[in-house]
Amino acid sequence: MRKPLRLGIDTRDLRTAISGQKTYLEELVRAFKNRQKADIELVLLDTRVPAYLGNHRYLRLAEHLNLHFWKQVVLPLKAWWRRCDVLFTTDYHVPFFRPGFKTVTVFHDAFFFEDPEHYSPLFLKFFHRVTVPAAKKCSHIVVPSIHVQKKLEQWLQLPAQKLVPVYEAPKSIPKSSFSPEEITRKLTDWGIRQHPYILHVGMLNKRKNIPLLIGAFNQVASRFPDMRLVLAGSLNDKEHINDREQILAAIRLSPFTQRIVLTGYVPDADLSLLYGHASLYVFPSLNEGFGIPVLEAFAHGVPVLVADNSCLPEIGGDAVLTFNPKDTDALADQISTVLSNPALAEKMKQAGKARLSHFSWQKAAGELAELFRSIA
Structure with missing residues (x-):
């Protein structure tokens, strides 16, 4: 032996x-x-x-x-x-x-x-x-x-x-064990109770390209008047990748600022809740080495859009739709395509679950x- x-x-x-x-x-x-x-x-x-x-x-x-x-x-x-x-x-x-x-x-x-x-x-x-x-x-x-x-x-x-x-x-995120009352309270605290929402999860720094996501949300918000944008994660304050002012300015200047939610740091139990109720996950990053949140969204049955750069098409495979992360119109078009087509969204959910089996x-x-x- x-x-x-x-x-x-x-x-x-x-x-x-x-x-x-x-x-x-x-x-x-x-x-x-x-x-x-x-x-x-x-x-x-x-x-x-x-x-x-x-x-x-x-x-x-x-x-x-x-x-x-x-x-x-x-x-x-x-x-x-x-x-x-x-x-x-x-x-x-x-x-x-x-x-x-x-x-x-x-x-x-x-x-x-x-x-x-x-x-x-x-x-x-x-x-x-x-x-x-x-x-x-x-x-x-x-x-x-x-x-x-x-x-x-x-x-x-x-x-x-x-x-x-x-x-x-994907991260081993425990499934939400909250009571119906606790779920209602948490969703109410975030301002998304009874509202569908687009989700992004991760540190909010320059590489994550959040202002472009906010710009794309501005374009689709009128067409989907109940839709919210939830940005789950902390605003990174490290000097060289700090995008705090640009993100806050984009939110402040948005005509739909009341429909954009900054959650701050989210513990794992709450993260499962956010993924589980999302209508769409969007990852507009300018550069990634892997992209764990893509798999986390798959695990929670959420359709996913990713930037067409770096490793993201490799990891997402045929379960994601892609867009140019420097083109606000392209992202807005893909968001509208998925949100207006329930059959496509369901197909992407199933493809995501199948793709997840590789990891x-x-x-x-x-x-x-x-x-x-x-x-x-």
Whole structure:
């Protein structure tokens, strides 16, 4: 019987990650713990040093140094001390120093190369001078889509076989267990009780292209007088991707401002409720590495529109309709097409459920386990 592989997973990112990256790490750790095979022995590696999440310039500098001291000094020593065979990091950053173990990291996207203006100059310097060279020394770099594999093949000048696509899956959102009275209260609080609505879920930053979605809603709102637009998620306040003023201005200038709902942060139980009552999910992002909300909408039986760029057509397949994310009229036309055609909407719901069968965290964990076994 083969000895179980000791897999070290860096879980520090759970302290700092938001949205998709946090979901990725949480779900994979859960999936590895739930695997029936005994071929992997998990070793979760973390630090007691707190991470700084604010915007103070010098404290952010200290946090950058703290991160890289963990990655380049403490983490490899812990992995060695715990006798890991493979060290897996899910946040791009990986140690140069690898005493007695192999390394695999995850690049969720190619944003650092494609949209450098969305990052601080300091972070980019660390990324290009430390993160990228260390990642190139890994046995493999895991990517979430074929789109990202092709992009990184160009940017990193690496052979395609070193970049391994492993599809992600929807977040494990618990189904709503609210009483009818609680559901009524929550929908009333959001201003959408007895109203159909178009939904977007995620951090509201520059890349998400929310002003275009608001503009498209303005065009269709008169035709669908009961329809609301629900933007579920926090307004991102990070300096280089902050789109707060543009989003708030677009809402303020809309002739239908009273029909646009900003929910702020939404806990998982409430998120299930929002997905479950939505008429349509729209994802107008300018660039994505995977797009977990697309699968979340499929899981809740919601028809989906996605931008015709990056990985989104790859992930959505034949279950989505696409549009040019720089063309407000094109998005408005697609929204009208789905909302005015119940038969099409129902067909998209069924196609979404079928498409969802291609994605699961257990499947992702199994593919990663095979990859780790192949290099140990």
